[in-house]
Amino acid sequence: MLRTKLIFQKFCPLSRTFSLYKKTKFFNLIKTFKEAIILDISILLGLMKPVEDQVQVENQKYELDIKQNPLCLEFANNKTQELCDLAVYNNIVAFLYIPSEFMTNEMLEYVIKKNPLLLRNIPENKQTEYLCELAMDLNPDTYEYVCDKNRTENYYIRCILKCENSNGIRFSRIICYIPDSRKTEKICHYLALKGCLDDVPEHLRTYELCKTALKSANNSISIYTIPKKYHAFLGIKNGRYILP
Numbered sequence: 001m002l003r004t005k006l007i008f009q010k011f012c013p014l015s016r017t018f019s020l021y022k023k024t025k026f027f028n029l030i031k032t033f034k035e036a037i038i039l040d041i042s043i044l045l046g047l048m049k050p051v052e053d054q055v056q057v058e059n060q061k062y063e064l065d066i067k068q069n070p071l072c073l074e075f076a077n078n079k080t081q082e083l084c085d086l087a088v089y090n091n092i093v094a095f096l097y098i099p100s101e102f103m104t105n106e107m108l109e110y111v112i113k114k115n116p117l118l119l120r121n122i123p124e125n126k127q128t129e130y131l132c133e134l135a136m137d138l139n140p141d142t143y144e145y146v147c148d149k150n151r152t153e154n155y156y157i158r159c160i161l162k163c164e165n166s167n168g169i170r171f172s173r174i175i176c177y178i179p180d181s182r183k184t185e186k187i188c189h190y191l192a193l194k195g196c197l198d199d200v201p202e203h204l205r206t207y208e209l210c211k212t213a214l215k216s217a218n219n220s221i222s223i224y225t226i227p228k229k230y231h232a233f234l235g236i237k238n239g240r241y242i243l244p
Contacts, residue, residue, distance in 0.1 A: 195217025230243065
């Protein structure tokens with residue numbers, strides 16, 4: 001019986017016709033399914049197009065508004081690079097409304113040159129060593145807005161050198177801002193040049209450093225800031241303490 005069925009399936013024209021019919025029906029079904037997907041995508045794109053057109057029209061309106069008043073950028077729902085550039089380059093205050101993804105290197109350099117204190121509004125991941133140095137060169141008060149990753153040895157030395165008056169309030173604030181853990185021999189050398197021996201950690205107050213401090217800023221050096229082990233070598237010349 002099984003053999004007869006196999007022979008029938010192999011040689012019977014009806015069997016092959018029925019098989020061909022099933023295959024044709026299956027492929028037609030797939031074709032219909034593909035057409036349905038394409039139709040759905042076309043409908044979806046057709047629905048999205050009015051939304052895109054609406055955004056474009058809205059941005060064109062904001063572009064006109066920003067040209068008249070750049071601070072209108074604050075209310076733009078779909079900010080673009082073009083709108084952000086237009087606003088900032090016409091009014092630096094508009095930088096307050098710029099999303100970080102639109103803060104280009106060129107824009108940030110322009111902003112710092114216009115107002116160095118805006119360094120405080122630049123996210124840490126956008127701050128570069130160049131921008132921080134530029135801001136500090138233009139205004140030393142920006143030192144406190146420099147992110148931790150850019151507070152290098154050179155950064156602290158720049159802080160010290162930027163303050164000409166070692167007795168001023170600004171200098172005192174900057175010196176207090178340098179943690180002892182960050183004070184290297186090089187940083188302490190510049191502190192000594194400014195007569196700030198008391199701000200140098202005791203283990204870094206070497207003979208040569210104390211000698212440098214006395215030579216550079218004798219009048220502002222207290223004898224009590226010099227380690228006692230060097231007192232035996234202290235001398236006085238022209239009314240000033242010296243170390244030979």
